[in-house]
Amino acid sequence: MLIISAKSGQLGNRLLLFANFIAWAIEHNLTVINPAFEEYAEYFTGTAKDLLCCYPPPYFTAPGNKFIRSKYYKFIKYLSNKQVLKIQEISREKPFSWSKYQASQQIKPGSNVCFQGWLFRDGWFVEDTPQLCKYADQIRAYLTPLPRYTTHPDNLISNIKNSADTIVGIHIRQGDYAQHQNGRYFYTIDQYIEVMNAIAQLFSRNNIKFLICSNLQQEPSLFKSFNCVFGSGDLIEDIYVLSKCDYIVGPPSSYTMWAAFYGEKPLYMIRDVGKTINIKDFVQFYDWQEFFNYRDNWNESFWDWTQ
Secondary structure, three states: OEEEOOOOOOHHHHHHHHHHHHHHHHHOOOOEEOHHHOOOHHHEOOOOOOOOOEEOOOOOOOOOOHHHHHHHHHHHHHHHHOOOOEEEEOOOOOOEOHHHOHHHHHOOOOOOEEEEOOOEOOOOOOOOOOHHHHOHHHHHHHOOEOHHHHHHHHHHHHHHHOOOOEEEEEEEOOHHHHOHHHHOOOOOHHHHHHHHHHHHHHOOOOOEEEEEEEOOOOOHHHHOOOOEEEOOOOHHHHHHHHHOOOEEEEOOOHHHHHHHHHHOOOEEEOOOOOOOOOHHHOEOHHHHHHHHOOOOOOOOOHHHHOO
């Protein structure tokens, strides 16, 4: 049994980590439980009624609330910290790879290993057919938000499609990004508007509408020059509605990466505000290995900003 026993980052990180574990578990007929998903478990179909956050889903579930899930997580973390359970550390300096894990033969049904850290990426950037792609449908089904978080976004997208043929989701991430990596990917509203103008120029032949999602409330009048609407501001609704757009744009973030994976939509990550944007700059999730080309420098580049 694979146990994710430590929290790593926020929603986007937790989803991508969980997805990679699920892919590996399916491929090798193992079970994964994720106590560290406790804050977000109530939002998703596969975990809302399962205290253990277990994949494959158990035949009999044990419903949990936030209090019970929190206690359960702390108990598992305590056992792993006391080394009652076998631990596998995953650090930035040594990202984990199953293919290089010599003790992998010990991971058999009936054995339990606690994983701490989030750089578990076999099943994503691998040769041949990535397992995360191979089992994408099962992962999406398990990590689909509950209907109460999808109804409003689905209605919003449906209404937009009545007046536009191309929907571009814009993720404005400010707030925490003012401090994250010393504000490396914090952009002002004027800078986001500059990017939106570039996107509008790129799709000048299309009837385009922007769907803006942000972790801070934005002033609509600042975007009056664009044909745009706003997401609800809810964490789960916004990541879901971004996945329903035709294209996704935002600063480097695992939040938009998950939306791109879940919705199978091309993503453009803003790293140069003044760049002339080409349609080839929008990259499908399955092509990110070639796009980033950071296989020898993951610690310094890719992993540092996927928070």
